[in-house]
Amino acid sequence: MILATALLPVLLTSGCGTFTELSGPAIRTEERNFAGALQYLRSGNETAARDLFERTVDAPPLKGVTDEALFRLAVLNLRDEGGKGEPRARALLGRLIREFPASIWARQASPLAAHLQEVLALRGVQRELKSLRNQNLSLSHDNKELRQSIERLKQLDMELEQKIRR
Numbered sequence: 294m295i296l297a298t299a300l301l302p303v304l305l306t307s308g309c310g311t312f313t314e315l316s317g318p319a320i321r322t323e324e325r326n327f328a329g330a331l332q333y334l335r336s337g338n339e340t341a342a343r344d345l346f347e348r349t350v351d352a353p354p355l356k357g358v359t360d361e362a363l364f365r366l367a368v369l370n371l372r373d374e375g376g377k378g379e380p381r382a383r384a385l386l387g388r389l390i391r392e393f394p395a396s397i398w399a400r401q402a403s404p405l406a407a408h409l410q411e412v413l414a415l416r417g418v419q420r421e422l423k424s425l426r427n428q429n430l431s432l433s434h435d436n437k438e439l440r441q442s443i444e445r446l447k448q449l450d451m452e453l454e455q456k457i458r459r
Contacts, residue, residue: 322352323348323349323352323353323355323358323359324355324358326345326346326348326349326352327345327346327349327358327361327362329345330342330343330344330345330346330349330362330365331365333345334365339369339372342365342369343366343369343370346362346365346366346369347366349362350362350363350366350385350388354392354393356393356396359392359393360389360392360393360396360398360399361396361398363385363386363388363389363392363393363398363402364385364386364389364398364401364402366385367381367382367383367385367386367389367402367405368382368405370382370385379409379412379413382409383406383409383410383413386402386405386406386409387406389402390402390403390406
C-alpha cells in the first residue's frame with residue numbers, strides 16, 4: 294500500500310511529462326514560424342513573412358502567437374492588389390476578435406475591422422451612386438428624345454392645320 298502510494302505521483306508526473314513533450318515541439322514550431330515571419334517582415338520580405346504567418350494561423354491556436362499572427366497577416370493582406378486582400382483581411386480580423394477577445398491584438402483589430410466594414414459599405418454606396426448616375430443619364434437621353442419627338446409632332450400638327458385651312 295505504501296509502495297502504491299509512493300508510485301502513484303511518479304506515474305502521474307511521468308504521464309504529464311510525456312504529454313508536455315508531445316505538445317512542446319508543436320508549440321516550438323509555431324513559435325519558430327512566427328519568429329521567422331517577424332524576421333522576414335523586418336527585412337522587407339513580405340511574401341515569405343505572409344507564408345509563415347499563414348502557417349502559424351493554420352496551426353492549432355496558441356495564445357500570444359496566433360493572435361498577433363492573425364493581426365499582422367490581416368495588415369499584410371490589405372496591401373494585396375486585385376481586391377482579394379481586403380475581404381481576407383476582414384475575415385482574419387473577425388477570426389481574431391472571435392477567438393481571442395481578450396487579446397491586445399483583438400482590441401487593436403476592432404477599429405480596423407470597423408473601418409474596413411465602413412469602406413465596404415462606402416463602396417456599395419459608390420456602386421449604387423454610379424448606377425443611379427447611369428440611370429439618370431439614360432433618362433436624360435430619353436427625355437431629350439421625347440422633347441424632340443414632341444417638337445416634330447407640333448410641327449406636323451401645324452403643317453396639317455395649314456393644309457386643312459387651304
